[in-house]
Amino acid sequence: MNCETIRLEIDKGIARLRLDRPEAGNAINAQMVADLGAELARCEAEGATIVVLEGAGDSFCAGGDFEATASGETLDPAALYDLWRRLAEGPFVSVALVRGRANAGGVGLAAACDIVLADRSASFGLSEMLFGLFPACVLPFLARRIGAQKAHYMTLMTRPLPAEEAAGWGLVDALGDEAEALLRRHLQRLRHLGRPAIARYKAHRAATDDSLARGRDAALAANREMFADAEVQRNIRRYVTEMKFPWEA
Structure with missing residues (x-):
C-alpha cells in the first residue's frame, strides 16, 4: 500500500509507523488520518x-493542520x-516515541498510546484555547492518563510542558537522553508478550x-460546534496568513 503521509516497516512483529510530513511538523490532515487507519489495519x-x-x-506532531483548515479542508473528528x-x-501494544514537539492533536496521539517514551527534546502542549478552541477530542485520552485536573490545567495554561515535567505528571512513562536506545530497552521486554495475551488484556482494559x-x-459535538464558529475560522485563517494570534494588532 502506498500512503502519502505515513511510512511503515514491520519486522518480527514490531511495526514502526512514522508520521511523514516533516515540512508541516507532521501536522494531522484528513489524508494522514486515512493513512494511519489503513496502516494500523x-x-x-x-x-x-x-x-x-x-x-x-524534528517534531512528533504539531497538531491539526491549520493550513488545511484555512483552505477549507474538513477533518472529521469522529475518524x-x-x-x-x-x-x-x-x-x-502501542508505543509513542516522542522527539521534539507534540502539540494539540499530537498530545492526543501520544496520550492514546499504551506507553509514551520521550527524549529530552520532547515537549507537550495544548494551544487550542489561544484560538478560541479547546481540545475536546484530546481530553478523554489525556485525562485517562494524567487525571482530569492536570488535563484542565494544561488546557487553560496553553504552555508546553518540557519532557521532565511531562514525565512527572505521568504523560511520559519513561524518559531518556536518546529515544532510540530507550525504545530498544523497552522492546527487549515487550517482544516476549504473545499476541493473544495482549489482545485479551487490552479488551479487558477497555471493558473495565x-x-x-x-x-x-x-x-x-463540541469539536464540530467550535470549528463551525465563524470567529474561530477567522482566527485560524489570520494565523495561517499573518502568523498573528487573535489578540495581536
Whole structure:
C-alpha cells in the first residue's frame, strides 16, 4: 500500500509507523488520518504485537493542520477520535516515541498510546484555547492518563510542558537522553508478550474503563460546534496568513 503521509516497516512483529510530513511538523490532515487507519489495519492483519508511532524530522506532531483548515479542508473528528481509540484499545501494544514537539492533536496521539517514551527534546502542549478552541477530542485520552485536573490545567495554561515535567505528571512513562536506545530497552521486554495475551488484556482494559466510549459523543459535538464558529475560522485563517494570534494588532 502506498500512503502519502505515513511510512511503515514491520519486522518480527514490531511495526514502526512514522508520521511523514516533516515540512508541516507532521501536522494531522484528513489524508494522514486515512493513512494511519489503513496502516494500523495492515499492522493488525500482519499480526504485529507492538506498534511504535513516531514523527519524521524534528517534531512528533504539531497538531491539526491549520493550513488545511484555512483552505477549507474538513477533518472529521469522529475518524480521528476512533483512530485514537484504536491505538488505545487495539490488540497490540502501542508505543509513542516522542522527539521534539507534540502539540494539540499530537498530545492526543501520544496520550492514546499504551506507553509514551520521550527524549529530552520532547515537549507537550495544548494551544487550542489561544484560538478560541479547546481540545475536546484530546481530553478523554489525556485525562485517562494524567487525571482530569492536570488535563484542565494544561488546557487553560496553553504552555508546553518540557519532557521532565511531562514525565512527572505521568504523560511520559519513561524518559531518556536518546529515544532510540530507550525504545530498544523497552522492546527487549515487550517482544516476549504473545499476541493473544495482549489482545485479551487490552479488551479487558477497555471493558473495565469505558471513559473513552462515554466521552466520544460530547467530544465530537463540541469539536464540530467550535470549528463551525465563524470567529474561530477567522482566527485560524489570520494565523495561517499573518502568523498573528487573535489578540495581536
